[in-house]
Amino acid sequence: MAATDRITMTMRELDRFKVIQSVVDGLLKPWRAAQRLALTTRQVRRLAARLREQGAAGLISGRCAKPSNHRIDAGIAVRAVAIIKERYSDFGPTLACEKLRECHDVLLAKETVRQLMIAAGLWTPRRQRTPKIHQPRNRRSCYGELIQIDGSDHAWFEERARACTLLVYVDNATSRLMALHFTATESTFSYFEATRHYLESHGKPVAFYSDKYSVFRSTRAATTGNRVTQFGRAMYELNIDTFCANSSPAKGRVERAHLTLQDRLVKELRLRGIQTMEAANTYALSFMATYNAHFAKPPRSVFNAHRPLRDDEDLDAILxxxxxxxxxxxxxxxxxxxxxxxxxxxxxxxxxxxxxxxxxxxxxxxxxxxxxxxxxxxxxxxxxxxxxxxxxxxxxxxxxxxxxxxxxxxxxxxxxxxxPSRTNRGAKVRSKERAPGTKKQRxxxxxxxxxxxxxxxxxxxxxxxxxxxxxxxxx
Known part of the structure; x- marks a missing residue:
C-alpha cells in the first residue's frame, strides 16, 4: 500500500478496486464482476491476480503521471504563442488557428490554440464571461425571403484611413452575407448603390428588414402620417416590401454579423494592407465567399425566393x-x-x-x-x-x-x-502704404x-x- 500513498487513484479506479477486492475475498464471482465493470471475465481474473501481488497500486494505469503520447512539441507551442503575441494578439482562437496554418505552416488544432492562448492570458474562456440572455427567434424558411440590412460606422482601416460605413446585407434564413459595400456615409444614395449591386447579383428578395433610420422611415411620420421615404418608394416600384424593426435585437442576424465583421474583416484588411474603400469593395467578394463557407446555415426549404428583374424595371430611373x-x-x-x-x-x-x-x-x-x-x-x-x-x-x-x-x-x-481683415480698418489703411514699385497682391x-x-x-x-x-x- 506504499504505492497508493504516492499515487492518487481516480474515482473510476477506486470503484474498480472495491469490486476486484470483493472477487479476491470470495464475495463476488468473476463473471458477475465482469458484468458490473463492463470487462471480460479473463480481464477480471488478471486484475484480481495483480491486486494480490501488488496491492491497490496494481490497479492504477501504467500511464499515470507520464506525459501523453499525443502532446505537442514544446518548441512548436512556444513558437505558436510567440507568433500570436506578435501578430494576432487580438485574434480569436479559431481565426488565429487559421492564420497559423495559412501563413506560418504551424499545424495545430483549434482547441490546442485555445488552450495555449488561455495559458498565455490572450483569451478569456466562455465560462468566465458574463452570461448573455438570448430569446429564441426562428429563422425564415426560404433563402431570399427576408434580408436584414444595416450600416456599421467603424474604423475599418484602423489608423491607415478615416472611419467609414459598411453596408451589410444578411439573409435571415441562412445567415449568408449577401452584399458588403464600403461607403463614406450611410445615406439614401449609398443604399441605392449597394441595393443595385445586390439586385444585379441575386435578384429581388421578398422583403428588406431594417431599423428606423431616416433612410427607411420618415422622421416626420408621426406628424404627417407619411412613412414612405425615397428608398421605400424605390423598393415599392420594384415590388419589394420594406419593414422596420422595433429594436436592434429584432434584427439580430445583421447585428451579430457586425460583431464578426468588426473582428475578422478589420484584421483581414490589415493583413492585406488595404486602406481605401475601392480596394475594400473589391476584396469584399472573396471575403464573403470565405465567410459564408464558415458561418452560413442551410435553409429549411430549398426554394429560392429571389425573383429576377423584369425588362420594364429600369434601375437607373427607379433608384x-x-x-x-x-x-x-x-x-x-x-x-x-x-x-x-x-x-x-x-x-x-x-x-x-x-x-x-x-x-x-x-x-x-x-x-x-x-x-x-x-x-x-x-x-x-x-x-x-x-x-x-x-x-x-x-x-x-x-x-x-x-x-x-x-x-x-x-x-x-x-x-x-x-x-487685413474687414474689421481692422487701421491695418487696412496701413496695408495701402507700400514701398514704390511693389506689386499689389489680389x-x-x-x-x-x-x-x-x-x-x-x-x-x-x-x-x-x-x-x-x-x-x-x-x-
Whole structure:
C-alpha cells in the first residue's frame, strides 16, 4: 500500500478496486464482476491476480503521471504563442488557428490554440464571461425571403484611413452575407448603390428588414402620417416590401454579423494592407465567399425566393431621389437651395404654376421632367456663404462642409500672414502704404471661393456632371 500513498487513484479506479477486492475475498464471482465493470471475465481474473501481488497500486494505469503520447512539441507551442503575441494578439482562437496554418505552416488544432492562448492570458474562456440572455427567434424558411440590412460606422482601416460605413446585407434564413459595400456615409444614395449591386447579383428578395433610420422611415411620420421615404418608394416600384424593426435585437442576424465583421474583416484588411474603400469593395467578394463557407446555415426549404428583374424595371430611373417642385412666373424651379433656370420657350411658359418632377441620380445628375421628358436648364447655386446655425439637410451636408473647410482655411491663412481683415480698418489703411514699385497682391474673396466650389460641382449649363456616387452629390 506504499504505492497508493504516492499515487492518487481516480474515482473510476477506486470503484474498480472495491469490486476486484470483493472477487479476491470470495464475495463476488468473476463473471458477475465482469458484468458490473463492463470487462471480460479473463480481464477480471488478471486484475484480481495483480491486486494480490501488488496491492491497490496494481490497479492504477501504467500511464499515470507520464506525459501523453499525443502532446505537442514544446518548441512548436512556444513558437505558436510567440507568433500570436506578435501578430494576432487580438485574434480569436479559431481565426488565429487559421492564420497559423495559412501563413506560418504551424499545424495545430483549434482547441490546442485555445488552450495555449488561455495559458498565455490572450483569451478569456466562455465560462468566465458574463452570461448573455438570448430569446429564441426562428429563422425564415426560404433563402431570399427576408434580408436584414444595416450600416456599421467603424474604423475599418484602423489608423491607415478615416472611419467609414459598411453596408451589410444578411439573409435571415441562412445567415449568408449577401452584399458588403464600403461607403463614406450611410445615406439614401449609398443604399441605392449597394441595393443595385445586390439586385444585379441575386435578384429581388421578398422583403428588406431594417431599423428606423431616416433612410427607411420618415422622421416626420408621426406628424404627417407619411412613412414612405425615397428608398421605400424605390423598393415599392420594384415590388419589394420594406419593414422596420422595433429594436436592434429584432434584427439580430445583421447585428451579430457586425460583431464578426468588426473582428475578422478589420484584421483581414490589415493583413492585406488595404486602406481605401475601392480596394475594400473589391476584396469584399472573396471575403464573403470565405465567410459564408464558415458561418452560413442551410435553409429549411430549398426554394429560392429571389425573383429576377423584369425588362420594364429600369434601375437607373427607379433608384433616384424624386421631389415635386413648382415652376415660378420667371420660369425658375427652386430645389435644395439651387435655382434652375428653364429656357424661355412657348412650351415652357405653359408650365408656369405647374409642379414638375425633379430627379436626382446617384452620380449627381439632375433632371427636371415634365410629362415624362427632361427639360433643359441652367443651374444657379443659391448657397453663397455659410451662416452660423443655418439648418442644412443631410443630403446637402457634403457640399456645405467643403465650403466651410475652404472658408476656415482662408481665415487661418489671413490670421497667420497678418493680412487685413474687414474689421481692422487701421491695418487696412496701413496695408495701402507700400514701398514704390511693389506689386499689389489680389486678396482671395468669398465670391472667388464660391465660384471655385461651384466650378468643381456644377457646369455653367446643363446637367450636373458625375461625382462620387458613394457620397450625397454636391452642387
Amino acid at each position: 433616384t431621389w424624386r421631389v415635386m417642385r413648382k415652376v415660378s412666373r420667371s420660369l425658375t424651379v427652386l430645389n435644395d437651395r439651387v435655382i434652375y433656370l428653364l429656357e424661355d420657350t412657348v412650351a415652357n411658359r405653359k408650365l408656369i404654376g405647374r409642379y414638375l418632377d425633379v430627379w436626382e441620380y446617384p452620380d449627381g445628375r439632375i433632371e427636371i421632367r415634365a410629362d415624362g421628358a427632361a427639360l433643359r436648364y441652367v443651374p444657379y447655386d443659391k448657397l453663397s456663404e455659410i451662416d452660423q446655425g443655418v439648418v442644412i439637410e443631410h443630403k446637402r451636408l457634403g457640399h456645405t462642409l467643403q465650403v466651410a473647410q475652404a472658408l476656415q482655411a482662408q481665415r487661418d491663412n489671413r490670421r497667420v500672414s497678418g493680412s 486678396e482671395f474673396t468669398l465670391d472667388d471661393l464660391n465660384a471655385a466650389v461651384r466650378a468643381t460641382c456644377c457646369t455653367p449649363a446643363g446637367p450636373v456632371p458625375a461625382s462620387d456616387s458613394r457620397q450625397p452629390p454636391c452642387r
